[in-house]
Amino acid sequence: xxxxxxxxxxxxxxxxxxxxxxxxxxxxxxxxxxxxxxxxxxxxxxxxxxxxxxxxxxxxx
Numbered sequence: 001x002x003x004x005x006x007x008x009x010x011x012x013x014x015x016x017x018x019x020x021x022x023x024x025x026x027x028x029x030x031x032x033x034x035x036x037x038x039x040x041x042x043x044x045x046x047x048x049x050x051x052x053x054x055x056x057x058x059x060x061x
Contacts, residue, residue: 007053008050008053008054008057011046011049011050011053012050014046015043015046015047015050018039018042018043018046019043021039022036022039022040022043025039
């Protein structure tokens with residue numbers, strides 16, 4: 001279970017990092033819309049992975 005917690009924390013950090021990068025890209029005068037879209041997709045993949053990890057960690061009663 002230690003591995004799952006570490007992996008979950010890593011995914012959360014990566015998700016937060018992507019969020020920061022997206023905000024930085026959106027703040028530029030000349031926005032790279034393709035890059036922003038790619039980052040948003042990657043962020044969504046991380047969010048999905050986080051949710052899958054959480055579901056796997058929940059034990060049925």
